[in-house]
Each structure stands twice: as C-alpha cells, then as structure tokens.
Amino acid sequence: MKTVPNFKISLIAIAMLFISFFCNAGNDNGVLLVAEAERPLDFIVIGLWADSHKYISMPGIDWPSGGRKSEKKEIEKQLYWMNLEFTHGDIFKKLPAYTRIYAAVPDRRYVKEADGNEKEYFKEYLKSRCAFTDADIKKRVSFFNSSIVLVWPQDMCKVIGYDKSDGRVAVVRSAGDTPVYVKAVKELTDAFPDKFVLKEAGMLTSAEGGDEDMIRLPDKRTALMTGRHRAQRYAERKENRSFDRTPVDDDTREEARKAFSSAYFGAPVVFMPEETLKDPEKGSEEVFHLDMLAAVLPDPKGGRPKAFVPDVMNDCRVSINDEQLDRAFVSHMKAEYNCAASQFGKMGYDVVRLAFCDHPVRGPVNLIRFHDKITDKYTVMLGKYPNHLPVNDPYTPQHKIVEAFRTLQSELELWGAKTDEATYGRLTSVIGMTWELMDTVENEPNPVYEAQKKQFEKYGYSVITVPVYPWGAGGLHCMVMY
Numbered sequence: 062m063k064t065v066p067n068f069k070i071s072l073i074a075i076a077m078l079f080i081s082f083f084c085n086a087g088n089d090n091g092v093l094l095v096a097e098a099e100r101p102l103d104f105i106v107i108g109l110w111a112d113s114h115k116y117i118s119m120p121g122i123d124w125p126s127g128g129r130k131s132e133k134k135e136i137e138k139q140l141y142w143m144n145l146e147f148t149h150g151d152i153f154k155k156l157p158a159y160t161r162i163y164a165a166v167p168d169r170r171y172v173k174e175a176d177g178n179e180k181e182y183f184k185e186y187l188k189s190r191c192a193f194t195d196a197d198i199k200k201r202v203s204f205f206n207s208s209i210v211l212v213w214p215q216d217m218c219k220v221i222g223y224d225k226s227d228g229r230v231a232v233v234r235s236a237g238d239t240p241v242y243v244k245a246v247k248e249l250t251d252a253f254p255d256k257f258v259l260k261e262a263g264m265l266t267s268a269e270g271g272d273e274d275m276i277r278l279p280d281k282r283t284a285l286m287t288g289r290h291r292a293q294r295y296a297e298r299k300e301n302r303s304f305d306r307t308p309v310d311d312d313t314r315e316e317a318r319k320a321f322s323s324a325y326f327g328a329p330v331v332f333m334p335e336e337t338l339k340d341p342e343k344g345s346e347e348v349f350h351l352d353m354l355a356a357v358l359p360d361p362k363g364g365r366p367k368a369f370v371p372d373v374m375n376d377c378r379v380s381i382n383d384e385q386l387d388r389a390f391v392s393h394m395k396a397e398y399n400c401a402a403s404q405f406g407k408m409g410y411d412v413v414r415l416a417f418c419d420h421p422v423r424g425p426v427n428l429i430r431f432h433d434k435i436t437d438k439y440t441v442m443l444g445k446y447p448n449h450l451p452v453n454d455p456y457t458p459q460h461k462i463v464e465a466f467r468t469l470q471s472e473l474e475l476w477g478a479k480t481d482e483a484t485y486g487r488l489t490s491v492i493g494m495t496w497e498l499m500d501t502v503e504n505e506p507n508p509v510y511e512a513q514k515k516q517f518e519k520y521g522y523s524v525i526t527v528p529v530y531p532w533g534a535g536g537l538h539c540m541v542m543y
Contacts, residue, residue, distance in 0.1 A: 091224060091225050091226060092221065092222055092223070092224060092225065092231050092260070092326045093222045093223045093224075093225050093231075094221055094222045094275060094283040094325075094326060094328055095221075095222035095223065095275065095283065096275050096276050096277045096283055096357075096359070097220070097274055097275050097276070097430060097431075097543075098276075098277075098356075098357065098358045098359060098430040098431065098432065098439060099277065099359060099432050100220075100222075100431055100432065100543070101159075101431060101432055101433070101434040102156070102157060102160050102429070102431035102433070102543055103159060103160060103161065103434075104160060104161040104162070104163060104230070104256070104543060105156070105160060105161075105162055105163070105541040105542065105543045106163045106164075106165065106211075106214045106249060106541065106542040106543070107149065107162060107163070107164055107165070107211075107214060107540065107541055107542075108164070108165040108207065108209075108210060108211025108212055108213075108214050109145075109164050109165060109166055109167065109179045109180070109183055109210075109211075110141070110144055110145060110148070110167075110179070110210060110212075111167045111172050111174040111175035111176075111179065111210050112137065112141055112174075112175060112176045112177075112178045112179050112182065113174045114137070114140070116140070116144040117148075117532065117533070117534075118147065118148075118532035118533060119140065119143060119144045119147055119466070120140070120466050120469045120470035120473055121140070121470075121473070122136075122140075122473040122474065122476075122477050123477060124477070125476070125477045125478070125480050127480045128476075128480030128485070129480075132480070132485050135489075136473075136476070136488065136489075136492075137178070138178075138182055138185065139489075139492050141178070141179075141182045141186075142182065142185075142186045142189070142190060143492075143495065143496070143499075145182075145183070145186060146186075146190065146499065147499075147530050147532060148212075148530075148532060148534070148540070149529075149540050150444060150527050150528055150529030150530065150537065150540075151503070151527055151528045151529075152429075152442070152527055152529075152537060152540065152541065153186075153187060153190075153191045154190070154191045154192070155442060155525050155526075155527050157433060157434075157435060158435075159434065159435070160201070161201050161202075161203065162201055162202045162203070163203050163204075163205065163249065163253065163256075164180075164183060164202065164203070164204050164205075165204075165205060165206075165207035165211040165214065165245070165248075165249070166179050166180050166204050166205065166206055166207060167179060167206075167207060167209070167210050168206040168207060168208050170208075171208040171209070172207075172208070172209065172210055175210075180204055183202075184198055184202070187202070203253065205248060205249060205252035205253070206248065206252075207245055207248055207249075208241070208244055208245065208248065209241045209244075209245055211245055212534065212540075213271065213534075213535060213539045213540065214245075214540070214541060214542035215270040215271045215352070215538055215539050215540070215541060215542050216239075216242060216269050216270050216271045216272075216539070217234070217238075217242035217243075217245045217246045217249075217270065217542065218232045218233060218234040218242070218246040218268050218270055218542070219232065219233045219234075219268045219269075219270045219273050219275075219325075220232050220270070220275075220542065220543065221233055221260070221275055221285075221325060221326070221328075222275065222283075224258045227258075229255070229256060229257055229258040230256060230257050230258070231257075231258055231260055232246065232250065232257055232258070232259055232260065233260045233261075233262050233268045233324065233325060234246045234247075234259060234260075234261065234262065234268045235261075235262040235263065235264065235266055235267050235268040235269075235324070236261065236262075236264055237263075237264040237265060237266070237267065237298055238267055238268060238269055239269075242269075246259065247259065260326075262324035262325070263320060263323075263324050264298065265295050265298045265299055265317075265320055266291075266295060266317075266320050266321050266324040267287075267291050267294050267295070268324075269291070269350075270542060271350040271351065271352050271535065271538065271539055272287055272288040272290055272291055272349075272350045272351045272352075273285060273286070273287045273288070273291065273351060274286045274287075274351055274352075274355075274356075274357060275328070276331075276357040276366075277357070277359055277366050278329065278331075278366075278408070278409075279365055279366060279408060279409035279410060280409075282329055283328060284328050284329040284330065284331055285321060285322070285325045285328040285329070285330050285331070286330075286331040286332075286333055286351065286355075286357065287321065287330065287331070287332055287333070287351060288332075288333060288349070288350055288351035288354060289332050289333065289334060289335065289337050289338045289344065290349055290350070291317075291321070291332070292309055292313075292314055292317045292318075292332045292338055293305065293307075293309060293338070295313075295316075295317040295320065295321075296309050296313050296317065299313070299316075305341075305346065306341045306342070306346070307341065308338065308339055308340065308341060309338045309339075314332065314335070314338055317332075318330045318332070331408075333351065333354065333355060333401055333404060333405075334354075334397060334400035334401040334403075334404050335404060336400045336403075336404065337397060337400055343396045343397065343400055344393060344396060344397040344400065345390070345393035345394045345396070345397045345421070346393075347390070347393075347394065347420070347421050347422075348394060348397045348398075348421045350535070350539075352426065352427045352535070352536070352538040352539065353371075353421045353422060353424050353426070353427055353535075354370070354371070354397065354398070354401055354424075354426065355368055355369065355370050355401050355405070355426055356368075356369045356426040356428055356430060356441075357369075357410070358430055358439055358441070358522065359439060360411070360520070360521075361438065361439050361520065361521035361522060362521055364411070365409060365410060365411045366410055366411070367410065367411050367412075367413055367520055368401075368402075368405035368410040368411070368412050368413070369413050369414075369415055369425075369426050369516075369517075370398055370401050370402045370405065370412060370413070370414055370415070370426070371398050371414070371415050371416075371417055371421070371424045371425055371426060372395075372398060372414035372415060372416045372417075373391055373394050373395055373398065373416075373417060373418070373421075374416055374417065374418040375391070376418065377391050377394075377418050377419065378418060378419065378449065378450065378452050379419060379420050380419050380420075380423065380446060380447075380449040380459055380531040381420075381531050381532070381533060383449070383452040386420070394421055398414075402414065413516055413520065415512075415513045415516055416509065416512060416513070417509055417513070418450065418509060419446070419449070419531070422533075422534070422535050422536065423444075423446060423531055423536055424536070425443070425444075425513045427444065427535060427536030427537060427538045427539065428441050428442055428443050428444065428536070428537055428538055429441065429442040429537050429538060429541065429543065430442075431543070433523065436523060438522070438523040439521075439522050439523070440522065440523040440524070440525060441517055441522055441523070441524055441525070442525045442527050442537055443510075443513065443514060443517065443524050443525065443526060443527065443537075444527050444528075444529040444536050444537050445502065445503060445507060445510045445526050445527065445528050445529065446459070446507070446510070446529055446530065446531055447459040447461075447462050447502050447505065447507070447530065447531075448505060448506065448507040448508070448509070448510075449531075450509070458501070458502060458505040458507070459531070461498060462498060462499070462502075462530065465494070465495045465498050466495070468491055468495075469491050469492065469495050472484075472487060472488045472491045473488065475487075475488070476488045499528075499530075502528040502530075503526055503528045510526075514526070
C-alpha cells in the first residue's frame with residue numbers, strides 16, 4: 062500500500078496537517094479530513110470523450126465514404142484534439158509537473174459511439190499540444206475503463222482526505238446519487254485500489270462533488286460545506302417529493318446536517334447559503350452547484366480564511382449567444398450571491414467579491430485550488446474565457462472563435478462532399494488557423510478576467526491562467542476530480 066503522498070512540506074503545510082489531525086482526531090474513523098485547497102493536486106481524474114465525428118459544441122461532419130484512410134484518420138484526430146481542448150481548456154498544459162492524470166476511457170461495451178481510438182489520441186494530444194514526452198506519459202498518465210463518457214468527474218463523488226492506515230485517497234459516494242456516477246466511481250477505485258479507498262455514504266445524503274467542498278473553518282476545524290441543493294435533495298429523498306422552490310424547515314435542515322456529518326466522518330456541516338433553504342425566492346435555481354457560488358481558501362499569510370463569492374454585473378450577457386440575461390434572472394443570481402457573502406461574513410471569513418458578466422456556470426469561483434508542493438504557495442487555476450464584451454464588436458476574442466468554427470464547419474462540409482487533394486489541403490490549413498486562434502486566447506485582453514486575477518494576487522495567492530472556452534457546460538472545477 063502507498064503511504065501519504067511524499068511531497069515537500071513547508072512549515073505552513075506541516076502546521077496545517079497538524080491542525081487537521083488534532084481538530085478532527087475525535088471523529089475521524091480512520092480518515093484524515095483535509096480541506097480541498099490544502100491538498101497538493103497530486104492527481105486529477107478526467108473523462109475522455111468518445112471519438113465521434115460530431116461533438117456537442119464543435120464543428121462536426123457526416124463522415125465521407127470516399128477519401129484516403131490516412132486523411133480521414135488525421136482529420137478525425139485533429140477534431141478529437143480540438144474538442145478535448147475546447148471542453149477542458151488548456152488545463153493539461155498548466156498542471157504541476159508532478160500531477161498524475163487518471164483518464165476515464167469510454168468502454169465500448171457500454172458507449173456505442175466510442176471507436177477505441179480515445180487512449181491513443183489522448184496520448185498523442187499530450188505530446189503534440191502539451192509537451193509531454195513518452196516518459197512523462199508513462200510516469201504520469203493512467204487509464205481506466207468507464208461505462209459512461211465521464212464529462213463531469215467532480216460530480217461522481219467527493220474527495221475528503223486520506224485513509225490514516227495507508228495514505229490512500231479517501232472518496233465518498235452515495236448510492237442515492239445518479240446511478241451512472243455511482244458505478245463510475247467504483248470503476249475508478251477498483252482500477253486503482255492502491256491509490257483510492259471508497260467510503261459509502263447513506264442513501265439519503267449525497268456525494269455530488271460539484272456541490273460540496275471540504276473547507277477550513279475560521280476556528281481551524283475541517284468541515285464539509287454543501288450547496289443548499291444537497292439539503293433539498295436530502296428532504297426529497299426522505300419525503301419522496303420535490304423541494305424545488307419549497308422551504309426546508311428547521312427540523313429537516315438539522316436532521317440533514319447530522320446525516321451529512323455522520324456520512325462524512327464527523328465533519329461539521331455548513332449549508333450554503335442556508336437562508337435560501339428557508340426562503341428559496343432569495344436564490345437562483347441556475348446557481349445549482351457550490352462551485353458556481355463560492356471558493357474558500359486558507360489565508361497565505363496565516364490570517365482569517367478567505368471566501369470568494371461572485372458579484373454579477375448589471376449588464377450580464379451569455380457569452381455563447383450574446384443574449385442579455387433578463388432582470389429577474391440577474392436579480393435572483395445577485396440575491397443568492399449576497400446571501401452567501403452575508404453568511405460567510407457572519408461565520409468569520411474575509412469575504413472577497415469577484416465581478417463577472419456571464420451565465421453563473423462560467424463564474425470566477427469555478428476553479429481549481431490547491432497547495433503547490435513545489436512553489437509552496439496556495440494556488441488557483443483560474444479560467445480565462447475569451448472576452449465577449451462589447452457584444453456588438455465583431456472582433457472580440459469570443460466572436461473570432463465563433464467565426465473560426467463557422468469557417469471550419471464549412472470546410473468540413475466541402476471536404477465531406479469532395480475528398481480531393483485540394484479540398485483536403487484547404488481543410489487542414491483552416492484547422493491550423495483555428496488552432497493558432499485558440500492559442501491566442503491566453504494573451505488576448507480581458508478586463509473582467511484581469512480584475513479577478515488581481516483580487517486573488519492581492520491576497521497572496523498564486524494564479525495560473527487557464528484559457529477555457531464557453532460551450533454550455535461547467536468550468537474547470539467541474540471537469541476534474543481531485
């Protein structure tokens with residue numbers, strides 16, 4: 062069995078580990094609870110897309126019957142790479158050099174659109190686009206079969222810390238959660254029993270990781286914080302009826318709190334924001350996960366922990382289609398964010414607001430936070446979307462990306478109809494130009510992102526800029542389990 066990860070430990074890290082041990086020593090049942098932001102990101106779990114000729118938000122094609130096999134293979138590979146980077150951003154290029162990648166490969170027995178090239182294409186992507194060597198891949202990349210395309214690995218379970226007996230990563234799942242996730246996390250832990258140990262929660266509680274976070278309270282205890290929807294789901298499972306837009310009474314909330322605490326090895330439990338459980342009209346159903354609502358980090362200088370909460374701008378636009386969110390929508394978003402900020406303040410956190418102007422799924426707290434064992438700094442991987450403002454400007458980075466995909470789609474259709482050498486050459490040229498445009502996103506100006514980055518840096522956090530793209534799904538935190 063492996064021991065607790067062997068990494069360079071600073072005085073701060075040692076202190077935090079001691080605090081974790083002693084503050085949770087009486088209620089651990091063999092598990093060392095560790096806040097998410099205090100772990101070193103020594104691994105991530107990601108899901109590979111099935112190799113398909115048509116993707117959710119990327120250009121696609123009805124595969125031509127003619128043409129050379131080698132040409133088809135190259136176009137198929139390039140589209141797979143582009144979809145992978147479009148949906149995951151540049152995360153693989155930005156990971157610490159010590160982070161191990163566990164990649165879920167769609168099992169062809171269950172995922173019919175998978176054709177078996179996924180593992181090969183991913184390895185080639187890492188070498189071609191992320192500067193991995195064969196030695197890097199052998200050392201840092203492992204694969205396991207998954208009965209689903211694991212788009213949002215964060216949601217299949219919750220990492221809570223380490224097993225005290227052997228140092229394996231302790232993950233909690235609930236049999237009451239989405240069945241495909243219940244199965245997927247078992248596939249992971251069965252594939253790597255020396256790395257992960259599976260802990261079972263009760264049927265009534267949930268382990269949907271995007272709506273939960275292991276955090277450090279101002280009094281130094283390690284706690285479980287969940288979005289208010291976990292308490293709602295508890296009430297629904299208990300009473301077998303919907304609680305959307307329905308208050309959860311005091312007794313049920315306390316019963317849920319005790320149930321979650323028991324399932325999570327005695328950790329104190331915080332529902333966030335609890336005020337919206339009492340009055341759902343104060344919240345937004347679009348803010349459906351905690352990683353859209355808040356990010357809690359230790360203070361790098363040893364002061365009070367920080368709670369980062371979004372602050373939506375009045376002129377809020379959806380980056381995908383330039384649609385302006387209506388006033389009622391924005392009002393409910395603001396109300397939920399304000400409730401969270403107020404609760405954090407009352408709990409003793411320093412509250413920091415981060416302005417943004419998009420749908421809440423692309424909010425600035427949907428990020429990866431960890432304690433880098435090389436730099437010895439609390440670090441955030443912060444998503445930088447192409448700037449989409451002002452919406453009437455056809456030369457914003459977002460509009461240029463959209464236009465490039467339209468051109469690529471047209472060239473794919475031309476090639477599908479006429480697979481001659483000239484058409485193929487034009488198509489490969491357009492693919493190359495699209496890659497070049499995607500590679501400029503990190504350096505394109507985005508005043509909203511820069512303001513967010515400055516807020517983190519102001520308080521002493523190290524920020525890793527990760528170019529990401531809007532495609533209708535969640536951000537960086539959703540895309541990985543760690």
